[in-house]
Amino acid sequence: MTLFCTLAAALGLMTAPLMAQEGLSGTKTIYLLEKDAKRHEIGQVDFADDGTYAVRLHEHLFEDHFLSMRPFKCLEGNEKQWCYVPYPYANNRRIDSADLTDLEYDLLFLWRGASDYGINMWNGVYYSLSFEENHLIGTLNEVDMNVLSAPPEDGEMRPIKSRDLHEADPDSHWLPGVIIE
Numbered sequence: 001m002t003l004f005c006t007l008a009a010a011l012g013l014m015t016a017p018l019m020a021q022e023g024l025s026g027t028k029t030i031y032l033l034e035k036d037a038k039r040h041e042i043g044q045v046d047f048a049d050d051g052t053y054a055v056r057l058h059e060h061l062f063e064d065h066f067l068s069m070r071p072f073k074c075l076e077g078n079e080k081q082w083c084y085v086p087y088p089y090a091n092n093r094r095i096d097s098a099d100l101t102d103l104e105y106d107l108l109f110l111w112r113g114a115s116d117y118g119i120n121m122w123n124g125v126y127y128s129l130s131f132e133e134n135h136l137i138g139t140l141n142e143v144d145m146n147v148l149s150a151p152p153e154d155g156e157m158r159p160i161k162s163r164d165l166h167e168a169d170p171d172s173h174w175l176p177g178v179i180i181e
Contacts, residue, residue, distance in 0.1 A: 024095075024136070025049055030057075030107070032075070032082065033177035035170060040075065045103070045180055051094045055106045057084065067112070067119040076114070080174040083110045083119065085145060090157055100129040100136065101158055107138065107178060110145060121145040126165055127178045135181035140173055141165040 024047045031039040043057035062073035062084065074083040085108040095103050109125040112118075124145035127138030143164050152159040170176035 028135070028180050030055070031179050031181075032175040033179060034174065035176060039179070040175065042075070051096050053093055053095065053103065055093075055103075070119075072110075072119065074112075075175075077174045079114055081112050081114055082125070082175050083112065084108070085110055085124070085148075088148060089151055089159075092157070097131065103136075104129050104138070105158070105160070108145070109175075111173065121149070125168075125173075125175075126160065128165070129178075129180075135179055138178035138180075140168045140170065140176045142168045 026047060028045050028047065029041055030043045030045060031041050033039055040061075041058065042061060043055060046054045046056070057073075059073060061075065063076055063081075065072045065074050065081075065083065067083070072083040072085075074081040087105040087108060091102050091105055093102050093106070095101075104127060107127050107129075110119055110121065111123050111125055112120065122144040124143040126141045126143040128141055129136045129138045143160060143166070147159050147164055168176065
């Protein structure tokens with residue numbers, strides 16, 4: 001990327017062309033990845049040229065569970081379940097080459113043992129996204145989802161801070177990665 005493009009991107013002047021350069025236009029598929037790179041297609045993202053997007057999960061692939069007095073949609077694994085956590089507060093659903101946080105908030109999960117009772121909010125899964133060639137790749141971070149139990153303060157749209165994210169051991173999780181392509 002040229003110096004001009006870098007400066008223009010920092011100023012927000014080239015968001016749409018950069019998104020197209022990054023290969024993020026139109027409909028892309030969301031896959032959760034097992035340790036052995038086996039893919040589980042869970043939905044799609046529709047990217048607009050202005051950086052906005054819409055996520056559509058394939059809800060028929062998720063099992064309905066009522067855990068800790070709340071409904072969850074979970075993917076069933078042999079040893080673990082991956083339960084989707086819809087972000088409950090305002091989200092602009094807009095990304096650019098320098099900020100993928102809104103989309104990260106739309107891919108929040110909790111894990112639980114397949115035979116566990118209830119759900120533990122400290123078993124949060126946060127996929128940190130980055131561009132790689134013409135797709136997005138996400139690595140798993142552990143996060144205590146209790147940070148979402150109260151609405152963010154006025155003007156604050158992103159209550160999960162970098163200090164809340166903890167690098168996860170990919171070998172200790174069923175679905176340690178995500179790819180959007």
